Amino acid sequence: MKSILNRRSAALSGGPSRLLAVAHDAAAQRALSRDAATADADPANAAHAPAESVVDIESRTEPSASAAMPADGGPRPVSTLHAVPVMPAxxxxxxxxxxxxxxxxxxxxxxxxxxxxxxxxxxxxxxxxxxxxxxxxxxxxxxxxxxxxxxxxxxxxxxxxxxxxxxxxxxxxADGEARRAQLIAQNAELTRLIEESEAQAERLRVDLQRHADQEQTVTGRQHQVRKEVAQLEAQRIAAQAQLNKAHRSLHQLKVATSEGVPHLRGR
Structure with missing residues (x-):
């Protein structure tokens, strides 16, 4: 310990003297004791090892000791702890x-x-x-x-x-509600279109059936008319023949009647 202090005094003798605050906490004391024990146990290694000053020990035990000290060398003020409110979210x-x-x-x-x-x-x-x-x-x-x-x-x-x-x-x-409303509207529209298509198809079937029935009626009517026309034509031919026969008989009667009348010459 005396050799360490003598070396520190020799190192500081060449420069201006200043007052250094030496930490006396337990860590610094343990470091000094460990170094002293090492020097006593192995004097040869201690002679060749570089000297470690108290400042080095302080810097090793307190890395921020120099920064922790204020500029004027007075004690460092300790900030007061305040309760921090914890928000639920x-x-x-x-x-x-x-x-x-x-x-x-x-x-x-x-x-x-x-x-x-x-x-x-x-x-x-x-x-x-x-x-x-x-x-x-x-x-x-x-x-x-x-x-x-x-x-x-x-x-x-x-x-x-x-x-x-x-x-x-x-x-x-609400996505499900929106989809449900859309599907309800689409299904209702499809149902309406199906009903309209079925109604239109039914009207077309009725029209086709009416046309077929009308065509059948017209066909039957035409057949009946042609039959009646043929009968009327036969009746006309028979009547015409009878009329011709009557005209011939009338002509013959006229001729016979004219033969019984005397012929008079004109003056």
């Missing part, structure tokens, strides 16, 4: 708390909340409220007008972020 770095459902419904029933924004999607609705007495904001998610979730924020930005997240959640929850 955070949203984009802004504090957002889970609100008491009963307290929120009491405020809503007492008409103490001002509505800032409302988003509705099928059975889900998201609302952003402002509570003037406490300068607080509430974001509530309702399903079928029943409160599902409520959040409380201290500033409008945090409340707006919570509102947008709940809006996206409500939209995702």
């Amino acid at each position: 955070h949203l984009n770095g802004r504090p957002v708390q889970i609100a008491d459902g009963a307290a929120f419904e009491a405020l809503a029933a007492g008409e103490e909340l001002m509505t800032f924004r409302v988003y509705r999607c099928f059975a889900y609705s998201v609302s952003l409220f402002f509570h003037p007495p406490t300068l607080g904001y509430y974001v509530a998610l309702h399903q079928e007008s029943i409160l599902w979730r409520a959040l409380k924020a201290n500033d409008l930005d945090a409340a707006g972020s919570a509102f947008h997240l709940m809006q996206e959640q409500a939209t995702r929850l």
Whole structure:
């Protein structure tokens, strides 16, 4: 120990003298004791090993000792510890708390909340409220007008972020409802088109049946007309022959009658 102190005094004799604060904690004492024990155990190695000053020991045991000391050499001030409030949840770095459902419904029933924004999607609705007495904001998610979730924020930005997240959640929850409504409308449209197509096809079948029946009726009528025409034509021919025969008989009678009349010559 004396040899170490003598070496330190010799190293400092060439420069200006200054007062150094020596750490007297347990770590420095243990380091000094360890070095002294090593020197006593192996004097040869201690003679060849480089001398280690108390400052080196202090820097080894306290790496930030020089930085910890203030510029004026006085004691370093210790900052006072303060209790840090723990928030139940955070949203984009802004504090957002889970609100008491009963307290929120009491405020809503007492008409103490001002509505800032409302988003509705099928059975889900998201609302952003402002509570003037406490300068607080509430974001509530309702399903079928029943409160599902409520959040409380201290500033409008945090409340707006919570509102947008709940809006996206409500939209995702309502995706099935939207798809169901679309499918119901599409099925109703397809049913209507099927009914119209079937009705049009039925009308076409009725028209075709009516045309077929009418064609059959016309065909039968034409056959009957042709038959009657043939009969009338035969009757006409027979009547014409009878008329010709009557004309011949009449002519013969006229001729016979003319033969019995004397022939008179003109003057």
